Amino acid sequence: MASLQSASALQSETTVVVAVRRSSSSRRAAAWASNHLGALSCRILLVHVIPLISFIPSPSGEMTPVEKMEKEVVAMYKHDEIHRALEALAPIKQLFGRRNVEMIVLEGHSPAATLVSYISENSIRNLVMGASSFGDSCFRRIFNQADVASTVLEKIPSHCNVIIVSKKRLKMKVSKLDNPTGTVLDATVGPDSHTEVQSISHRDFSESERKWFFREQFMRIFLSGGSHKHEMSGLTARAFMDTDQSSRGGFSGTSCAKTPQAFGAEDEVLKLKTDLQNTLAMYDQACEDLVQAKKKIQSLSNEYTEEEKKVQAALQREAKGGRKQLMQETLDRYRAEIIANQASVEKSNVVNCSLAREKRCRRYSKEEIEEATDNFSAAKKIGEGSYGNVYRCTLDHTEVAIKVLNSKEKMEEFLREVEILSQLHHPNMVLLLGFCPENGTLVYEYMENGSLDDHLLYRNDKQAPPLPWAVRFRIVLEVARGLAFLHSAKPEPIVHRDLKPGNILLDQNFTSKIGDVGLAKLMFDIVPDGLTEYNETILVGTVYYMDPEYQRTGTVRPKSDLYALGVITLQLLTGRHPNGLLMSMERAVENGSLAEVLDKSVHDWPVEAAERLVKLSLRCSQLRCRDRPDLEDEFLPEMEEIMRMATGVHELERFNMRAVPKHFICPILNEIMNDPYVAGDGHTYEYKAIKEWLEKSNMSPVTKQMMQHTSIIPNISLRSAIQEWKLSGQFI
Structure with a gap:
């Protein structure tokens, strides 16, 4: 049983947990762990925390509580979320190459609390995580909230070593290592015997500190007993035996020459000499440390001065570059506007030329359309569709239906309809009477x-x-x-x-x-x-x-x-x-x-x-x-x-x-006439059609020759014949 506990402790202590999320700081922490700790640890564990799943989206988009869903559906949804999280961790896992790396996804409301709970429950000794980003830290400081790294440093158990990796520095919190027998280890066990947070640069993280990081694990395994303890027992026993024999030999050689009082005085003198030597050594060490500190302060001051100069130069370059970039962007925008205006003018010219060739229908002005529709009054609207609205109004003393496009994106459809309908004349096709390209309107027969x-x-x-x-x-x-x-x-x-x-x-x-x-x-x-x-x-x-x-x-x-x-x-x-x-x-x-x-x-x-x-x-x-x-x-x-x-x-x-008798049909509209009028070419037309025709041209629609005059007179006899023909039941 003891050997199993020892093996479990060894596994937990030789495990490095790397807390990751989808950010550059997590990739930096993983790369640091791979370069500095991967070779020393036997197990790398990537841990990612996702929010606790309380709601599941339904097919309609609504969020449904998990309590109202079936367990199989909830389990399947959680499995998919965990699978997506593991896929997101794959690029971070690749940073460790062929090392033994495992991935775990935890679920909880708070990432920091969930991570601390997992560390405590599994007795994890080593934790590496990335520092919070600058934007995240500022956001949390505004709302008086601690970031994840700070919360973990505060709440982490004392048995766990924590390293927070930022872009330039490391924050280290070394575990408090206690002897299971109740005695406190000597300070030589680690650089710090209590859990204080240290901040060092990447350059100062030396090989000796990394060795100490895992030597502490070895000391704990040694003190905790188990299957590894017997490996050092023989060496320790021999060391104690040599020390005991030398002490007894020294005592036997001087016991006959000196009295107990002499021995006491000599011991007191030796003790004072030892204390004095220790004090002098400590003073020398303090002086040396002071010199080193001054040198380091001077070096840091020089580095700060150089960095300040670099920052000032960079700011100046950035300011100059920003002004140049702003001027360039303004110039580019101005050029783009000119090009767009030219393209718009060219397109308008092309459209105008294209529409000007359409002689079969009239081109109305924007003012004529607005006047006919009372500025597109809702009272005149008779329908609407995906293309726009339809209005019933009167143009040129003729009742018409005007279709208005509701979007300029429909202009291509508008031009296509004008092009097609202007060429189509059939008794079973709606007749296009005119158009207005300025506001995208088409004028049809009502x-x-x-x-x-x-x-x-x-x-x-x-x-x-x-x-x-x-x-x-x-x-x-x-x-x-x-x-x-x-x-x-x-x-x-x-x-x-x-x-x-x-x-x-x-x-x-x-x-x-x-x-x-x-x-x-x-x-x-x-x-x-x-x-x-x-x-x-x-x-x-x-x-x-x-x-x-x-x-x-x-x-x-x-x-x-x-x-x-x-x-x-x-x-x-x-x-x-x-x-x-x-x-x-x-x-x-x-x-x-x-x-x-x-x-x-x-x-x-x-x-x-x-x-x-x-x-x-x-x-x-x-x-x-x-x-x-x-x-x-x-x-x-x-x-x-x-x-x-x-x-x-x-x-x-x-x-x-x-x-239908041919003379009942209007040559212009190809429909039965209701109000026939005789024109100057001798042919009969519908009144509205010939009136509109003569306003545009004096050429005969039938003979294609110029009319002698533009006067029109009603054809009363033909109108009577048409009415009698309709009443006789020959036309519905």
């Missing part, structure tokens, strides 16, 4: 019946009746024709990428038009359905209407819009939210219960035609592009056949814009 999303979710303020099935079928056909127009654009096809009910607008006749083409992408080469190309790192669009293959691969194809069209068609048939709509419609088709899932607000559904349209929409909503039908070759013919089945050939003419 759509009286809002968006398809308003009617599907019944968000219309007018509480309009549900859309008839015929209108819903026609909307699908018109949106398909608009997409076909985009996909067949020259020289490159255009993919909308954000087709959804909110971007399908309805005019006063419930004619559907595709809007919000700002996210459209020009396809310079159509990607085959089986290949992955044109990968994008940032996906755009709305989740429920976004092509799954586009989400997975980032590949944009014209058939990506076909997926959204399929989902919108199913919404028109059911009036339901798109979440989970595809699966429910597939089950309804398989179970033959399609009539049960159709929108209940419509009572006269043509079930057979609706079933064919559902199956066509499900084909459009396949996960892979290759499994979807072609828009022009398959979808449009099938859709026309479905409408022919539901309404008959004569009814189909109601939904086909080609059946």
